[in-house]
Amino acid sequence: MRVAIAGAGAVGRSIARELIVNGHDVLLIDKAADAIRPEQVPDAEWLLADSCELSSLEEARLQQCDVVIAATGDDKVNLVTSLLAKTEFGVPRTVGRVNHPDNEWLFTEAWGVDVNVSTPRIMSALVEEAVSVGDLVRLFTFRKGNANLVEMVLPEDSPYVGTPAGLIPWPENCSLVTILRDGQVYPPDGEQPIESGDELMFVVGAEVEEELEQMLAPRADRG
Incomplete structure (x- = not known):
């Protein structure tokens, strides 16, 4: 896979190293000589x-890229880069880095962004994940699928403690991805029961998140 990364700072270089280790071809683009x-x-x-100049992206042969990652420290640059990549070069997938949380609402398909990555949101989610039991924590949003990657630490008073995962009537548009327990990863097969303290990860439609949370950890204050 060929990947172009706009922004060759610490973030862009780190992404590039990971992708290269995984066998991908990477092009780093930056307008600053240093x-x-x-x-x-x-x-x-x-x-x-x-990367905001059409001629520069033509020189980069963006039409040959499978993915473009806009990873600069400037949200305006990341938006313009994503939009040009999608509309002018037909890049199949674009990823936009969100630097300021107030700008996150702009990073949508309307601006050519397939996936946005907000560092403040990820850090906030990780903090919540570390301290929350019985609350559904949103970790990641899949723009094209209108779905989210969410996580819950199962409380001890959940009505489904000890129930095999395959026997639980999960809501529609909801899929249990994996079960994390004592540092081990367990497949969500039909015979694997879920236990108190398990970290359950789901891909779920936003419209059923509340239903899933109430189902696994019912509380009166959730209605």
């Missing part, structure tokens, strides 16, 4: 250019 450091990611291609 950001072009091929010695730090020697297996990547490098391009000194402005």
Whole structure:
């Protein structure tokens, strides 16, 4: 897979290293000359250019890319880069980095963003995940599927403690992805019971999140 990353700072370089390790071809683009450091990611291609300029993206052969990641520290640049990649070059998938939480609402398909990654939201979710028991915590949003990756630490008073996962009447548009217990990952097969303290991860439609939460951890204050 060929991936272009706009923004060759610490974030962009880190993403590039991970993708290269996984066998992908990576192009790093940045308009700042001091950001072009091929010695730090020697297996990547490098391009000194402005990703908001159509001519620069033509030089980068963006039409040959499977994914474009807009990972600069400027939300305006990330939006414009994503929009050009999608509308002018038909890139199948775009990922936009959100630097300021107030701008997250802009990072949608209307601006050519298939997936937005908000560092403040991820950090907040991780904090919630660390301290919350019995509350559904949203970890990630899949824009195209109108679904979310969510997690819950099952409370000891859940009515489904000890019930095999395959016998639980999960809501429609909801799929149990995995069960995490004592540092081990368990498949969500029909015979595996869920236990108090398990971390349950789901892909679920936003419209049934409340139903799932109330089902696993019913509380009077949830109605």
